[in-house]
Amino acid sequence: MASRLVGNAVIGQSGGPTAVINQSLAGLVASALRAEGIRGVYGARFGVKGILDEDFIDLGRETPETLERVAATPAAGLGSVRKKPTREECQRILEVFRAHEVRYFFYIGGNDSAETAFIIEELAREAAYDLRLFHVPKTIDNDLRVTDHCPGFGSAARFVASALLGDDLDNRSIPGIKIDVVMGRHAGFLTAAAALARRGEDDGPHLLYVPERDFSMKQFLDDVGGVYGRLGRCVVAVSEGIHDAQGGLIVDSKERDSHGNVQLAGSGALGDTLAAAVKERFGPKTRVRADTLGYLQRSFPGFASAVDAREARAVGEQAVAAAIGGERPSGSIAIRRHAGPQYAVDYFVTPLDTVAKVTKQLDPAWINAAGNGVQGGWFDYVRPLAGDLPATGRFAGHAVPKKIHKTAQRRS
Amino acid sequence: MASRLVGNAVIGQSGGPTAVINQSLAGLVASALRAEGIRGVYGARFGVKGILDEDFIDLGRETPETLERVAATPAAGLGSVRKKPTREECQRILEVFRAHEVRYFFYIGGNDSAETAFIIEELAREAAYDLRLFHVPKTIDNDLRVTDHCPGFGSAARFVASALLGDDLDNRSIPGIKIDVVMGRHAGFLTAAAALARRGEDDGPHLLYVPERDFSMKQFLDDVGGVYGRLGRCVVAVSEGIHDAQGGLIVDSKERDSHGNVQLAGSGALGDTLAAAVKERFGPKTRVRADTLGYLQRSFPGFASAVDAREARAVGEQAVAAAIGGERPSGSIAIRRHAGPQYAVDYFVTPLDTVAKVTKQLDPAWINAAGNGVQGGWFDYVRPLAGDLPATGRFAGHAVPKKIHKTAQRRS
Numbered sequence: 001m002a003s004r005l006v007g008n009a010v011i012g013q014s015g016g017p018t019a020v021i022n023q024s025l026a027g028l029v030a031s032a033l034r035a036e037g038i039r040g041v042y043g044a045r046f047g048v049k050g051i052l053d054e055d056f057i058d059l060g061r062e063t064p065e066t067l068e069r070v071a072a073t074p075a076a077g078l079g080s081v082r083k084k085p086t087r088e089e090c091q092r093i094l095e096v097f098r099a100h101e102v103r104y105f106f107y108i109g110g111n112d113s114a115e116t117a118f119i120i121e122e123l124a125r126e127a128a129y130d131l132r133l134f135h136v137p138k139t140i141d142n143d144l145r146v147t148d149h150c151p152g153f154g155s156a157a158r159f160v161a162s163a164l165l166g167d168d169l170d171n172r173s174i175p176g177i178k179i180d181v182v183m184g185r186h187a188g189f190l191t192a193a194a195a196l197a198r199r200g201e202d203d204g205p206h207l208l209y210v211p212e213r214d215f216s217m218k219q220f221l222d223d224v225g226g227v228y229g230r231l232g233r234c235v236v237a238v239s240e241g242i243h244d245a246q247g248g249l250i251v252d253s254k255e256r257d258s259h260g261n262v263q264l265a266g267s268g269a270l271g272d273t274l275a276a277a278v279k280e281r282f283g284p285k286t287r288v289r290a291d292t293l294g295y296l297q298r299s300f301p302g303f304a305s306a307v308d309a310r311e312a313r314a315v316g317e318q319a320v321a322a323a324i325g326g327e328r329p330s331g332s333i334a335i336r337r338h339a340g341p342q343y344a345v346d347y348f349v350t351p352l353d354t355v356a357k358v359t360k361q362l363d364p365a366w367i368n369a370a371g372n373g374v375q376g377g378w379f380d381y382v383r384p385l386a387g388d389l390p391a392t393g394r395f396a397g398h399a400v401p402k403k404i405h406k407t408a409q410r411r412s
Numbered sequence: 413m414a415s416r417l418v419g420n421a422v423i424g425q426s427g428g429p430t431a432v433i434n435q436s437l438a439g440l441v442a443s444a445l446r447a448e449g450i451r452g453v454y455g456a457r458f459g460v461k462g463i464l465d466e467d468f469i470d471l472g473r474e475t476p477e478t479l480e481r482v483a484a485t486p487a488a489g490l491g492s493v494r495k496k497p498t499r500e501e502c503q504r505i506l507e508v509f510r511a512h513e514v515r516y517f518f519y520i521g522g523n524d525s526a527e528t529a530f531i532i533e534e535l536a537r538e539a540a541y542d543l544r545l546f547h548v549p550k551t552i553d554n555d556l557r558v559t560d561h562c563p564g565f566g567s568a569a570r571f572v573a574s575a576l577l578g579d580d581l582d583n584r585s586i587p588g589i590k591i592d593v594v595m596g597r598h599a600g601f602l603t604a605a606a607a608l609a610r611r612g613e614d615d616g617p618h619l620l621y622v623p624e625r626d627f628s629m630k631q632f633l634d635d636v637g638g639v640y641g642r643l644g645r646c647v648v649a650v651s652e653g654i655h656d657a658q659g660g661l662i663v664d665s666k667e668r669d670s671h672g673n674v675q676l677a678g679s680g681a682l683g684d685t686l687a688a689a690v691k692e693r694f695g696p697k698t699r700v701r702a703d704t705l706g707y708l709q710r711s712f713p714g715f716a717s718a719v720d721a722r723e724a725r726a727v728g729e730q731a732v733a734a735a736i737g738g739e740r741p742s743g744s745i746a747i748r749r750h751a752g753p754q755y756a757v758d759y760f761v762t763p764l765d766t767v768a769k770v771t772k773q774l775d776p777a778w779i780n781a782a783g784n785g786v787q788g789g790w791f792d793y794v795r796p797l798a799g800d801l802p803a804t805g806r807f808a809g810h811a812v813p814k815k816i817h818k819t820a821q822r823r824s
Contacts, residue, residue: 070807081586169713293708298582301801390714394482395471396478398470
């Protein structure tokens with residue numbers, strides 16, 4: 001591995017975009033353009049689809065100003081794809097790489113993308129085609145193994161926590177029961193991040209439900225009744241991927257992507273189903289509302305977490321460094337968090353197969369016994385990633401003595 | 413009206429909150445605390461409900477720092493209410509005012525609140541109870557008459573336009589048909605504001621549907637098919653209040669508030685209904701998603717329009733000035749926009765009954781002939797209110813010549 005490999009580089013983006021996926025792209029492009037051994041830096045439009053189609057753009061011809069503007073823009077600047085290439089298609093990818101003298105391939109994505117990278121790597125090795133192949137982690141779900149956390153998650157966490165912060169204030173203004181459905185197929189990290197909105201004892205979200213625990217409609221309704229009885233209002237954050245004890249989704253749209261993943265986002269069905277159940281239990285006079293936070297969680301502009309943006313850039317830069325360094329021909333960039341009260345990280349390379357396919361979930365110790373909230377170390381884990389939330393204030397609220405009804409009793 | 417009226421002031425907030433409704437509150441409180449004639453400044457908790465219950469807090473005992481923090485916080489700092497008091501309750505309100513020596517009443521709200529204020533004014537006049545009563549406009553719907561625009565709208569417009577900006581980028585990344593349901597019961601201002609997200613020719617939202625025009629499912633599907641056929645993607649913004657030619661809502665939850673308003677927000681039903689129709693027309697393989705932007709439109713923190721925040725503060729200050737000035741015993745504060753390319757406004761008082769009950773809609777000249785977009789002066793009207801949107805960038809995208817398939821044709 002000591003000799004320097006000379007050729008072109010291809011960069012692709014895959015899976016659901018994030019608010020900072022283009023920071024990783026910018027880190028890759030800027031580093032690759034400077035790297036010895038890398039000649040052309042090509043962007044594959046729409047991930048592996050673009051490679052199959054030889055649909056490349058020359059990223060070396062973009063100005064540094066454009067690159068910085070794109071870096072600060074949510075959603076995949078190159079286009080993305082949810083496609084698991086077949087073995088035949090992976091052969092075709094190698095053929096394209098050969099034709100374009102591509103020796104460096106950087107794929108920004110989640111666990112499915114790591115799997116694709118792993119298959120391509122295998123075929124390259126079988127064909128004795130010398131290729132450096134690095135996976136650059138991104139996902140708002142934060143469900144990749146090995147890495148402490150995933151670029152993309154912090155910004156989505158900041159958005160979700162801020163949304164819940166505002167929504168809880170709104171629900172204080174006009175009290176009722178409010179259900180917010182948060183992205184997260186198998187892992188509850190984003191839903192758990194909503195807990196950052198809580199600043200005082202009676203702040204929402206009061207209840208959180210994550211896919212790590214089986215969802216029971218009965219317990220949910222009892223929980224909501226408890227909070228509503230106590231405060232006269234209740235805000236709930238629930239992962240889109242919650243399921244019953246048999247593993248069945250509460251609402252199943254039946255739509256699957258090519259990885260076999262069910263469509264969860266882009267529909268209000270789960271929120272509406274839960275709201276209807278609450279209404280049935282507590283009566284039609286109860287004010288019940290459901291919002292599905294939807295694609296804004298990953299695409300809302302101008303609201304990224306600063307730490308997340310910085311780290312997303314860094315994992316791109318680290319991928320080029322690892323590819324050029326040549327210690328390993330392939331791998332996925334991971335983040336290691338340092339111990340201690342001051343937040344600090346460094347980066348390392350982990351083999352592709354340690355990240356591919358299988359995902360990670362919330363640490364069970366972070367979920368409370370009742371399965372309707374988070375606790376302990378979760379807050380230390382997530383707070384530096386989401387960064388500061390917008391500042392808010394509340395009145396001290398000194399009561400003016402009543403003149404007519406001297407008792408403290410309120411009319412309903 | 414020349415003699416100075418001496419007594420306490422009550423401030424209330426009513427209807428759906430906004431991101432800047434507390435700026436108006438802060439403007440009122442700070443001005444009222446300085447005003448000669450006004451002694452105590454009381455906040456009614458939950459609007460008229462708080463008055464009926466004598467549930468007041470003493471705003472004079474809050475620190476200036478708290479007041480500023482609350483000003484920058486979305487949702488009603490005093491609590492709000494959707495309640496139209498009966499005539500008997502309005503009598504009770506006067507009774508409470510008398511008991512608490514209240515001579516100044518400021519009610520922050522929309523057209524329903526102006527109507528409540530109008531009834532209380534009438535009863536005060538009949539009872540020869542000297543009362544200064546000013547309505548301070550707020551609504552994200554921007555549907556109040558007389559005023560050029562409503563505080564609260566600009567920030568919601570900024571949020572919606574930013575959401576559509578990000579969502580369109582997301583839909584470029586993974587192309588499909590995306591439907592975003594925007595708040596707006598009878599008026600399409602907020603949905604029309606989504607058009608600010610368009611920067612280039614092929615940017616979304618590509619289609620807009622507002623309640624000012626009858627909604628035809630057939631035209632909608634034809635329109636979507638046209639854009640989708642041309643670009644391979646389509647982003648639609650649609651008002652929650654769209655209705656067919658008979659005036660019927662596309663989806664009706666049957667829930668009504670005490671003003672007779674139908675529940676529209678807090679449910680994904682309309683978006684899901686439209687998405688299902690699109691899917692039926694274009695086949696199950698078509699990627700179709702719907703998001704209902706929901707309460708975030710009015711409650712998302714840290715994202716207010718600067719112009720909107722400033723004007724919301726000003727209408728509160730103006731209300732106190734008008735009440736103290738004593739030229740009129742009552743009225744609603746309105747904004748007048750100056751002619752000319754530089755955005756500038758001043759404020760004036762309009763009688764309560766010119767604002768009560770009836771609402772305003774989009775100028776018909778701003779809606780295109782096909783009824784699926786906005787045009788002309790709309791952009792000059794809305795741009796200064798929403799203020800700057802987050803900056804985004806896109807690659808120039810110089811194609812790398814193909815090596816295998818020399819034709820420009822793409823594989824599907």
